[in-house]
Amino acid sequence: MSRRRIGFWYRLAAVIAKPPLIVLFKRDWQGLEHIPADGGFITAVNHNSYLDPLSYAHFQYNTGRVPRFLAKAGLFQGSFVGMMLRGTGQIPVYRETTDALDAFRAAVAAIERGECVAFYPEGTLTRDPDMWPMTGKTGAARVALLTKAPVIPVAQWGANLAMPPYAKENRLRLFPRKTLKVLAGPPVDLSRFEGQEPTPELLREATEVIMAAITELLSEVRGEPVPAALYDHRKARAEQRRKAAEEGSK
Template sequence: MSRRTIGFWYRLAAAITKPPLLLLFKRDWQGMEHIPADGGFITAINHNSYLDMFSYGHFQYNTGRVPRFLAKAALFRAPGVGILLRGTGQIPVYRESSNAFGAFRAAVEAVERGECVAFYPEGTLTRDPGQWPMTAKTGVARAALLTKAPVVPVAQWGANLAMPPYAKENKVRFLPRKTLQVKAGPPVDLTPFYDKEPTPEVLKEATEIIMSAITGLLEDLRGERAPGKPYDLREIRAQERRKAAEEGTK
């Protein structure tokens, strides 16, 4: 398998984004040795700020292995940003459309070609009040079991202190300078699942193992324990719908 070279567009994106990152933030990077030097692999990362893609991207760029992100298709139509996303080979995600499966297929093909694909397994910014990882979707586990590629868990903290999830403009604070902490761990052992049918139960169990590894790394960075049960966005929304229905019948 080959590996994706950094190339012109990634170097251009780095030239644009690295100076402000270096100016505005300090860095605490750990676990770079766990990023494979060759071959296709997957990284699974927690998501707690609109800025954390740049934090993680900076971290991995400096390992010499550039990631391909799955990003909302709308971003590819944005002036300037869209050109960089296309040039650096990012993967558009068309949610709730006939093209929705195309992003997953493109991700699998990229890994099989020897590239790195970065997954945010939660699928959105965390809604957990303590900004811990939520329960995740099973796409990352499905891709991992299909390709049998290494899955490197990555935790990050710090970008969210400058720009909390869903923050409004008046909540964004770059000063005093925050530290962008990124920690990669050893690949998650998913070999027990390789010979199993990828049923919803199997995919759920594999996903939980991946998310447990990410959460453990984040506990190390934060120096505190995560809640015993991850925040379940679907469960919370179901409760809110039931409550609204009950109030509507009164």
């Protein structure tokens, strides 16, 4: 999708969002050359702040290839935010309902139209205590293997310093002025998974490859070594419940 086809609603969103982002934050953008100039593609992005969709969207808007985000269906209902999400062509996700497949179909259709679909493979804000990506869900890998669209890994850092996730006081911390860092990498090599039955095991393995690429980029952005293993929120919760049960039985 070229810049001239971005459309009225996305341009309106940019007019509203870009000025405060430019004034309030510094930017360190790298890897824009990896965003395809044409054709459908997927971006797989880490998620560490309620603010980072704006940071990442600003980065990619400037390439002329706007992202279509998958977002919780509830955000589309009423309100100015819902109107903007609908107008800019974002994709509602209906979790655990009969409409759950609609997001998958919409993502595939958008890619086949030559658009970009942005996935947050973790499915939610990271719960990792050190703010690294968690284990991912398989949606991005499933869509990628079906459409054969390139998957561009993207790592971002800085929005979480301005608006930390799960902070007791969910307010912006603007000073000192934060730098919003975004780094896009080359397409993830998923060739060894193509042409195979998309079993749960294969999709999990492909997802691990995608998450590893994002984590490597974030390691570069942060200037820190990659963690030994990605944080698994389900396992962490199960361990917490086990410990609580043990304490309760004493």
